[in-house]
Amino acid sequence: MNLNKNTEIKNVDVNTKIMAVIGDPIAHSLSPLMHNDIIATNGLNAVYFPFHVKPEGLAKFVESAKNLGFAGFNATMPHKTPLLDIVDIIDEEAASYHSINTVKIRDGVTYGYNTDVHGLFTAFEDAGIGLEGSRIMILGAGGAAGSIVIGAESQKVGSVTVFNRTLDKSESLCGNLEYASAKEWTAEEMRRAASESDIIINCTSLGMSGMESDFEDLSFLDETSAMLCDLIYNPWETAFLRYGRERGLKTMNGIWMLIYQGILAFEIFMDVKLDRKKEAERLYDICRDELECHEPVKK
Numbered sequence: 194m195n196l197n198k199n200t201e202i203k204n205v206d207v208n209t210k211i212m213a214v215i216g217d218p219i220a221h222s223l224s225p226l227m228h229n230d231i232i233a234t235n236g237l238n239a240v241y242f243p244f245h246v247k248p249e250g251l252a253k254f255v256e257s258a259k260n261l262g263f264a265g266f267n268a269t270m271p272h273k274t275p276l277l278d279i280v281d282i283i284d285e286e287a288a289s290y291h292s293i294n295t296v297k298i299r300d301g302v303t304y305g306y307n308t309d310v311h312g313l314f315t316a317f318e319d320a321g322i323g324l325e326g327s328r329i330m331i332l333g334a335g336g337a338a339g340s341i342v343i344g345a346e347s348q349k350v351g352s353v354t355v356f357n358r359t360l361d362k363s364e365s366l367c368g369n370l371e372y373a374s375a376k377e378w379t380a381e382e383m384r385r386a387a388s389e390s391d392i393i394i395n396c397t398s399l400g401m402s403g404m405e406s407d408f409e410d411l412s413f414l415d416e417t418s419a420m421l422c423d424l425i426y427n428p429w430e431t432a433f434l435r436y437g438r439e440r441g442l443k444t445m446n447g448i449w450m451l452i453y454q455g456i457l458a459f460e461i462f463m464d465v466k467l468d469r470k471k472e473a474e475r476l477y478d479i480c481r482d483e484l485e486c487h488e489p490v491k492k
């Protein structure tokens with residue numbers, strides 16, 4: 194059975210562990226490619242499928258996955274929040290982010306986790322970027338930004354400054370978090386914050402493939418020496434990252450977050466410990482080939 198161009202399933206039997214990713218849409222997910230490559234490389238008896246599950250089909254899918262004895266599944270948009278009402282036992286971190294991207298199933302019981310934020314933090318760690326005490330500037334206040342801002346506390350960051358087009362959302366996100374503050378999305382405020390930041394993370398969808406809008410003005414980056422991270426990986430290098438790279442800034446695209454969230458999820462599904470860095474480096478090349486991008490990329 195060929196699941197994708199890199200993976201061939203040779204032996205499937207009654208002991209084969211079944212895993213999946215669900216979403217709406219799901220066709221472009223890189224998760225089957227990554228997980229089946231981990232399975233093949235490590236010689237495990239398992240298989241990982243993509244399933245197109247619409248919002249109204251979520252509860253039925255979870256029931257089916259339990260009945261069929263799946264080891265677990267990943268969830269992408271729009272299922273990460275609705276799963277909170279369906280999963281039996283929710284991990285503390287996932288509850289604090291109001292978002293589940295990984296569900297483990299054991300003896301008919303579902304356990305919900307979130308590996309997105311830990312995935313991003315592991316990517317920073319493996320790239321040699323320490324978060325402790327760092328001043329972080331976040332662009333955006335949507336689902337991904339929200340989890341990262343909340344998760345930043347566990348990394349003992351110095352401060353988090355959040356900029357969002359809609360100020361109300363960033364203000365309510367920062368709420369009573371002592372280390373976080375919301376600022377107005379203006380050129381002047383952004384320039385000031387950028388020059389006082391160690392890391393700037395783009396968590397907006399600006400610059401994402403298929404999205405018409407992009408940053409109109411990136412000159413707020415002119416006086417910073419911060420490391421730039423974009424959660425987007427398609428395109429491989431966004432205008433935000435290119436602007437920084439051309440000015441000598443260190444950059445990291447969103448593929449590292451995607452890869453590490455996948456590795457952490459895989460460990461949860463299969464009760465295994467992987468050599469995370471080794472797996473990540475191999476998956477990086479595979480994902481880059483899949484996205485057929487040959488632009489220069491800096492980690």
Ligand code: NAP
Pocket residue numbers: 309332333334335336337338357358359362396397398399401406424425426447448450451452454
């Ligand atoms: P979301 O909840 O829809 O949030 C989107 C954010 O983008 C909001 O802050 C929104 O601002 C802002 N935005 C959208 N259009 C804008 C515009 N024209 N001008 C200024 N701001 C604009 O999405 P999300 O789930 O947080 O995802 C955000 C990005 O992260 C997406 O590109 C997604 O693909 C990426 N992501 C990557 C990974 C990974 O593993 N690498 C994981 C999760 C997400 P408003 O609040 O004002 O609408």
